[in-house]
Amino acid sequence: METTRKEQDISPSIQQMINKVKGHLPDHPKLVEMFRNCFTNTLTTTIQRKEDGTTFVITGDIPAMWLRDSAAQVRPYLILASEDQELSDMIAGLVKRQLRYILLDPYANAFNEKESGKGHQSDLTEMNDWIWERKYEIDSLAYPIQLSYLLWRNTGRIDQFNEMFREAVSRIMALWQVEQHHDTRSPYTFQRLDAPETDTLTREGRGTETVYTGMTWSGFRPSDDRCEYGYLIPSNMFAVVALRYVQEIALKVLQDNEMAETARELAEQIDEGIRKYGIVEHPEYGMIYAYETDGQGNYNLMDDANVPSLLSLPYLGYVTEDDEIYQNTRRFILSKANPYFYEGSAASGIGSPHTPEGYIWHIALSMQGLTSGDMQEKMNMLELIQQTDAGTGLTHEGFSANDPHEYTRPWFSWSNMLYSELVMDYCGFRIKK
DSSP, X not given: OOBOOOGGGOOHHHHHHHHHHHHHOTTOHHHHHHHHHHHHHHHHHTEEEXXXXXXXXXXXXXXXXXXXXXXXXXXXXXHHHTTOHHHHHHHHHHHHHHHHHHHHOTTOOEEOSSSOOOSOTTSBSOOOTTEEEOOOOHHHHHHHHHHHHHHHHHHOOOTTSSHHHHHHHHHHHHHXXXXXXXXXXXXXXXXXXXXXXXXSOHHHHTOSOOOOOSSOOXXXXXXXXXXXXXXXXXHHHHHHHHHHXXXXXXXXXXXXXXXXXXXXXXXXXXXXXXXHHSEEEETTTEEEEOSEEOSSSOEEOOOOSSSSOSTTHHHHTSSOTTOHHHHHHHHHHTSTTSTTEEEOSSOEEEBOTTSOTTEEEHHHHHHHHHTOSOHHHHHHHHHHHHHTSTTSSSOOSEEESSOTTSBSOSOBHHHHHHHHHHHHHHTTOOOOO
16 A cells, blocks of 8 residues: 655654654754754655555655755755664665666656656657656766665664665766767757756757866756766766675675676766866965866856755765865855855855746755854754744745745755754764765
């Protein structure tokens, strides 16, 4: 029987965590209430357990499952999964469905619950009835690897590392190898007619020209907006982290030396490309990571609220918080030098070209807290988020820096869960990485 949990059915482990947070934050009742709302909302409104043992997770107010969002939506539950078998099974079921989708089409980013033909079927690319959207994004493939690895690290569970995992990971690595040579080897094109420029690729769907760097190409950002230049640096960094996970899984669980060696070599090639082409010298901030490049000397210096982002690099595990280039980059992207850093009468923070100018994202505020070693900065971000919830008790996508009551996406599960993770992080409850 397919099930969706109701709030009255919330497991004891969820309620215990809410009580623990309440105990750590006795002087912050609204933070606790927002945590309760956000931490339970995802479980009760977006997660569907299926008869085949898989888990389908909608992103919120869009009835499709994004590979990226779904992994991020369940991630904070990993903290409880070692003691809550149902949560562990739910996450394992999501991994199973993610891998199945990847084998259907590793270039797609979002899928339908059934073979329904819903979504962007008129896009000029190789659509099928399972696919909601086929915008190719590196992170769509890195997130399921990350989730399967973190499930292992936090619970000891290894049944997700089965033959489907081997096949899906092999497909992912093969695709990333092809996309190291996008202009000469890739079969992928994407065009959306009668749409904003950010929703379609130039050059008849191939995107702006790139040359070989060792990095792997991406058509779109985690925002689902197109890349200005095809080598998206934070997503390549996430790919390096995911490939290192694959190497560890292959050696310690699968005893597959060939897979481990392929992952190691590819990670080294991409990482070398990042070091050679992804770092630039800024006149004010010194050596910083670029957001995008094409390998031909063109750079996009910015950051976007969506994750992977440059702000999120320690969270992803690519660098440590005290990495010098990261700290330079952090100062740059949290300043007016970043074209998507906004300051207003209500808040300041990072937004995105995906939302109106002057709109800050709660995801970026949560990430600013999660990547800070300063407890006061973490609390500042928590308080800023609670002050800009527009009285809803939940987080949103973007909100006006001058008026939080002007916001996008009233039901955005990824943002709610990243906020939940920041609350738990502040209270000392952290995911094992």
